[in-house]
Amino acid sequence: MEDEAQAQTPIENVRWRRVLAWFRENLLLVFTIAGVILGVFFGLVLRLANPSEEAVLLIGFPGDVFLRLLKMLILPLIVSSLITGLTGLDAKSSGKLGFRTLLYYFCTTMIAVLIGIILVLTIRPGKSTSAKEELGGKGVSSDVTTLDAILDLLRNLFPSNLLQACFEQTQTYYEKEDVYKTVKVNSTLAPLTAISYNATMGENVTSLVAGGYTETSMEVFNGTISVRKVGYKGGMNVLGLIAYCICFGILLSQMGPQAETMVNFFSILNDITMKMVFLVMWYSPIGILSLICAKILAMDDLGLVFSQLGLYMITVLLGLLIHTGVLMTIYFVFTRKNPLRFFQGMLQAWVTALATSSSAATLPITMKCLEENLGVDSRITRFVLPVGATVNMDGTALYEAVAAIFIAQMNGIPLNMGKVITISLTATLASIGAASVPSAGLITLLLVLAAVGVPAEDVGLIFLVDWFLDRCRTSINVLGDSFGAAIVDHLAKKELIEAEHHKMEEGDSNELDGLTKPSATDGMDAVRSDNGNTDTTL
Structure with missing residues (x-):
């Protein structure tokens, strides 16, 4: 027996060492998940003490600092990563890369919308809920139109002032004016x-x-009318900055050695930004704990909200879960790799998206997970992810389609096939135009409702559970971007290798051009060496 115990001891020691090694390698991930669990626990426990508004404000302050740190890094990260990534590609490679990226984003967004529509028409959560009568809701009205959304999208794509685009974006609004x-x-x-x-x-x-x-x-006095005006609202115009950086990066890549100093500048800026991201990530467990705890404490009546809008929430969550399975299937079909292992590598970014409810704020951590944990080429992540954080909103598109039909069902408004198709197309457009900030989907939901004539006043009901669903759909947005980057990386392996060889060949030719041409004496020396004599006459 003693011999058996002694024989098992080394095996147990090896297992224990492996467990310790795993914890050392994934210490930050363990702390982040612990932050989520503790945030929910302390939030539910502290609700019993009925804390004051000042107490809730102080509890949420570390989380507010965490969000500010992440948002601070968005601008330098987008600019440096896009330009650095595109300078490593030639125009032909970047064109193929952009086509594959946008095709993937469009297809997955349409799939998400279809999943949401099928589920909400099947489950019909609006027919069996009394939330409208029980909970009421805040009235929300808007004169937003589909044309306004399209034009705003194009205006933001071409900003008139780059400095202004760093903190403001164009938005059409309607102002009430008295008519005499x-x-x-x-x-x-x-x-x-x-x-x-x-x-x-x-x-x-x-x-x-x-x-x-x-x-x-x-x-x-003859009444009041709404007048359309074009102005600016707070928030970074990420779409315009991305368009400028893509153009800047492609042109910079075509300038050759002349632009080497500028390329090195943006490369160093990107490295410094990623080091700052690494430092912020170690603060993330505290920030995530604070954000979740404060949000739970700020809710008025959790039980009533979840009971009355429970079926609607189940419909959205089920749709997001099914769409995650679709994304994993697409990833497996193209790469023949285990999607669960991929998800494990993205766990840090997924949890951060759950806590921050902002795909733009999660962008630095998403890049780090893809490049370090999953080995995706940095040129791919620096191009695909910033674009995806702006235009690829699978979870938001699904959510808006479900919410629009849910409100129509509550009001007894019949939806024919034409209106359902209108909802699917408008939800896709609205998700592209949605800012990558918390609760931006609620604003663009008004566009979907206006497109099919559904009253916007009942959007106030969605506010009651949006804090939770927003985090869930944002995490799916981040996963969709990540799966897309991995798929594009797999498909672009050949182009990336060719681009690397082409770059090396250009470097070799530039070195040869810099050498002096051999003189006549050099040629005679070569002849003497080859012939083994000292005759200098050719």
Whole structure:
């Protein structure tokens, strides 16, 4: 028995060492997951103490700092990563890369919308809920139109001022203005008494001047109208910055050695930004714990909200889960690799997206996970991910399609096939135009509702559970970007290798061009060496 125990001891030691080694390698991931669990736990426990608004504010302050740190890195990361990634590719490779990326984004977004529509029409959560009567909701009205959304998208794609694009983006808005009309009014003049001095008689003479009519005009209030105006709203215009950086990076890659200093500058800027990301990531467990705990404490009545809108939430979550399975299947079909192992490598970014509910804020961590954990080429991640964080919103598109039909079902509004198709197309467009910030999907949901004539007032109901669903759909947005980057990386292996060889050949030719041409003496020396004699005559 002692011999058996002694024989098992080395095996147990090896297992224990492996466990310790895994914890050392994934220490940050363990802390992040612990932050999520503790955030939910402390949030539920502290609700029993009914903390004040000041207490909730202080509890959420570390999370607010965490979000600010991540948002601070978005601008330098997008600029440096896009330009650095494109300078490593030639124009032909970047064109193929862009086509594959946009094709993947469009297809997966349409699939997400179709999944959402099929589920909401099958489960029909709006028919069995009394949330509208029980919970009421905040009225939300908007004059937004599909044309406005398309034009705003194009305006933001071509910013008039790059500095302004760093903190503002174009948005059409409607302003209420009072309308007045001019009315003509006839008034009767009464007889006037006129007094004059008669010099002959030496006395005043009083006389009456006959009255008459006079015509005047006045402004009369005639109601209020909505006037379309184009202005700016707070928030970085990521789409415009990406368009400029793509153009800048492609042109920079075509300038050769002349642009080497500029390429090195952006490469070093990208490395510095990623080092800052690494430092911020070690603060993320505390920030995530704070964000989740404060959000749970800020809810008025968790039980009532979840019970009345539970079926709607189940429909959205089931759709997101099915779409995740679709993304994994697409990844396996193209790469023949285990999607679960891929998800394990992306776990840090997925958890961060759950906590921050912002794909743009999660972008630095998404890049780090893909490049370090999964070995995706940095040229791919620096191009695909910034574009994806702006235009690829699978979870948001699914959510908006479900929400629009859910509100229509609550109001008893029938939806024919034409309106369903309109919802699918508008939800896809709205998700592209949605900013990659928390709860941006609620704003673009108004566009989907307006497209099919569904009342926007009931969007207030969605506010009650949006804090939770927003985090879930953002995590799917991040996963969709990540799977897309891995697929594009797999398909572009050949182009990347050719681009690397082409770059090396250009470097060799430049070195040869810099060498001096051999003189006649050099040629004679070569002849002497080959012939073994000292004759200098050719």
